[in-house]
Amino acid sequence: MIADDVIKAVRDLPSLPAVVVELLATMEQEDIDTHVLAGKITLDQALTAKTLRLANSSFYGMPSKVTTIPQAISVLGFHSIRTLVTACSVTASFTPGAGDAFDFPGFWRHAIGSAVCARVLAPHYRINPDTAFTAGLLHDLGTLVLATRFRDDYLRVSAYRREHDCLTETAQLAVFGIGHAAVGAALAAHWKFPPPIQAAVAEHHSAGERLTRHTPVTLPAVVYLANILAHALDLSGQQDDQAPPLPLAAWQALALSDAACDSVFADTEKLFHDMCQMLTP
């Protein structure tokens, strides 16, 4: 298995529904016609059904049933619906096969934990919370490509990780010659994610290395920290999980006070369980 085969497999993946690409693109836009987008979401029946199921979940505690996408947008807001539709569509693109050894529930718990943590961190750095949530949710998509498109080879990644007690990225590099950050970056480009989300997926392990006290904290740095905190808060529920390394310069540059840390930990844990109920496929 060589890295080129993996990148070719990424290019062979089906595109996301056009409406999802459009919704993702609106994250960068100020003037959005929500009526037009609501109409386009409604044309995709499967997406509409799942979005309405989520909108009616106990998380939102709606007093009456939401039955249409325009109604869902008016009640929950366009930003929430955009996040839900994107999450539904992406999670539906990767489903477990029969007898799959890959831990899908653990994967999604970590993805949702990172998404929630990125959302909680975002206001500290003046980053859009919705974009941070989406980037956090999607940051490890490369692992899903490797685990679902190369099932047999991925067994060797799991075995390597167990034997060396190393990070997933290290084991993937050893087996495939390419890690999930690079695979995810190729997929993010293939699926035409907005440039800041592409950068966050590509740099979620490396953004911390460039952080200094004098550079602004960007979306990739927020997702970098959210990924570390999601591991450190034990949100995946995986017994062999581990917190990735955190350079001192990065931690200092992120400049969270003790009180801010406590609040980020508590808010992330509180939101995490509610979101898991909603988004776990």
Next chain:
Amino acid sequence: MSADARRCDIGLDQAVAGMTLAAALCDANGGVLLPQDAELTDASLASLRRRGVERCVVWAGAEPADPAQRERERERRLLRLRHLFRHSGAGAGGALLLERLSDYRQRERP
């Protein structure tokens, strides 16, 4: 449920009789196996295991009456934290984050 209660997602092997569900448990078809706020019993736990249920969400937050039990729970959380930081806790940034989280877990109610 007290105002301090919070949802806690746990493996079924960590669930014990007397815990209260913070979210309904459903089967693959969406059928409700146990409703929210149902109290787990030995019988219901055995039934859930037979059905292959692996996780559940329970209410946590009430301080255990037994101080020894409280101390054991605190120790378990700190041990788990040290395990998570088994490789990164030695680095300077990792050590600071570990210290922050240890302090947070120490003060957290079981």
